[in-house]
Amino acid sequence: MLCLDLLYNPNISSAPLFCFLPPPQSSSLHNYQRFITVExxxxxxxxxxxxxxxxxxxxxxxxxxxxxxxxxxxxxxxxxxxxxxxxxxxxxxxxxxxxxxxxxxxxxxxxxxxxxxxxxxxxxxxxxxxxxxxxxxxxxxxxxxxxxxxxxxxxxxxxxxxxxxxxxxxxxxxxxxxxxxxxxxxxxxxxxxxxxxxxxxPSLAGPKMLSFDPFKDPISEFTKPFTPTLGLSIAPLNSPHYEGTGALTVGVLLLTCAHVARPPPDHCNPAPVNKTSNNPREYIIALGHSGYISALQSMMGAIGDLHHLNKDWQDILDRLGEAQEDESETTTQKREEHLNLAKKAWWKTEKINEFHTDVSKLWNLPNDRIIGEVVHFEPIAASVGPQKLPEDWALIALHENKFEWDKFKGNVVYIGGNLSSAEYGKIMFPTDDERTNYAYPKDGLLQVRGVIQLDDIYNPKHLDVNGEQCLLVVKNGLTTGTTIGRALGMESFTRVYKESKIEKTSIEFGVLSYGSTKGPFSAAGDSGSIVLDRNGDILGMLTGGAGTANRTDVTYVTPYAYLDKAIKKYFPDSSLYEAVA
The missing domain is CATH 3.30.429 (Macrophage Migration Inhibitory Factor)
Structure with missing residues (x-):
């Protein structure tokens, strides 16, 4: 997802990365391979x-x-x-x-x-x-x-x-x-x-979206799916007869993949987005069915884990017994430590329970999770333009009343969750000199600032921990969360077949997993994620990957420099949503 500054035209459709629109001018081998010989x-x-x-x-x-x-x-x-x-x-x-x-x-x-x-x-x-x-x-x-x-x-x-x-x-x-x-x-x-x-x-009315403040929120890992922080999980609403009354924003759009806005088989439909009785509005919701259920299950799982930990801590407290005047300092400290752990676990359990109740009541129906509607859909195509890159994007206009705009953070990617601040800094800033001046983004929110140009993809200015040229990138996706990867220095070529016939051939930019112990950079469900370098500059939008049916070896990204040009054909005054202080 990303944000753009756009001159809004209500007759044109759009997709998820946050965008800002000025007011309208008019109403119109683990099993490693060991080789015996060569060749x-x-x-x-x-x-x-x-x-x-x-x-x-x-x-x-x-x-x-x-x-x-x-x-x-x-x-x-x-x-x-x-x-x-x-x-x-x-x-x-x-x-x-x-x-x-x-x-x-x-x-x-x-x-x-x-x-x-x-x-x-x-x-x-x-x-x-x-x-x-x-x-x-x-x-x-x-x-x-x-x-x-x-x-x-x-x-x-x-x-x-x-x-x-x-x-x-x-x-x-x-x-x-x-x-x-x-x-x-x-x-x-x-x-x-x-x-x-x-x-x-391809990596495939109601309450307001919540603000995201990891510094103040004690259960931010559970509230994040219900916030507009980049990495927001979205899906089309499968209720074609629903007609809401939410007012569209004047200027903020989301950029996402076309196959996310119109999943198969609808993504093959090249029809423009026209709001008519025969072509109703295409609403977009925060969290599809599986994403919503997963969010609820993660809360219940955490409550169960805290319950078991509390039992263990209570057993220790029972063995320590009541405080005695002549007991050792070590015993006293141990009792205080476990009393504090039990108190914190009980308090966090109550907070998660309260939030689970609110989410179950206020966000249960898909209609409750509508955040906007498709205003531009670019039909999916391969080998488009002189760069022969794939075309797979759409724009979504947000509903004005679904967001707390005074708390809206714009284009920030949450890089916490899977990685600690120390681990993130060690990987992304591997040399001693770099780490001296490095500061972890406030609250783990990496601000989008610019765009990576092609020359910096081919010849990155940074080195990895081994002293080799490397463009390290990060994303936060629905399926795999925060992951770090290595961008390839040359273009990849991809081919998709359908019923034994060639369906499409494209030129892509690939991203590899960071290392053998980190797992894949992406998985099915991560499509539409924005991929950034360590400075917050955009490499592009994640569109899919290559591997087996279950896991991905190489992730493919459409460069944002290309997407920006494509978007400007329809929204010539568009630009990235400005950084929020």
């Missing part, structure tokens, strides 16, 4: 629970040498544990010996590679070559791999996703050799080719 790797046992045994592929007699895989699976190397089909190039290092621990690997972005200036054109030639050879590819991501906590050790690797079960060894071998030759003929050697099974998917 090619094939995984012959499927599934993350496969037995860690060695399997020789029957095609081992071919001229290319095969890698044998031990400790099958990939959970610790890539978040999705996707089936690794094939990799060209030299064998990656392994530890040997009966008690040798396997090497944990993680994907990294590549910046400053000689191929970077021509990759956009060359990458398109790569995927057209794969098409000619019948490879049903789903994604192409230029990256490298590193041992966890160290610098990258692999050369540039074209990490190519393929439709699960579609790529046989012989075709993988031939395709890798053809792509290698294409890249070599273009003047670049040492680039490796890897295939993995992967799919690309």
């Amino acid at each position: 090619v790797s094939i995984r012959t046992v499927r599934g993350p629970h496969a037995s860690p045994t060695t399997n020789l592929d029957p095609l081992a007699s071919l001229s290319s040498t095969l890698y044998q895989l031990k400790n099958l699976g990939t959970e610790d190397d890539i978040p999705s544990a996707a089936l690794c089909v094939y990799k060209s190039g030299s064998a990656w290092p392994v530890r040997t010996g009966p008690e040798a621990q396997r090497i944990i690997r993680e994907a990294r972005g590549v910046h400053g590679h000689p191929i970077q200036p021509v990759w956009l054109e060359l990458g398109q030639r790569v995927y057209k070559l794969l098409d000619e050879m019948g490879v049903r590819w789903t994604s192409i991501d230029p990256l490298a791999f590193a041992e966890a906590g160290k610098k990258s050790f692999s050369p540039l690797l074209l990490w190519i996703g393929v439709v699960p079960g579609s790529l046989q060894y012989k075709l993988a071998n031939t395709a890798a050799e053809a792509v290698t030759k294409l890249i070599s003929d273009a003047g670049f050697s040492g680039v490796e080719i890897g295939f993995r099974e992967s799919i690309v998917t």
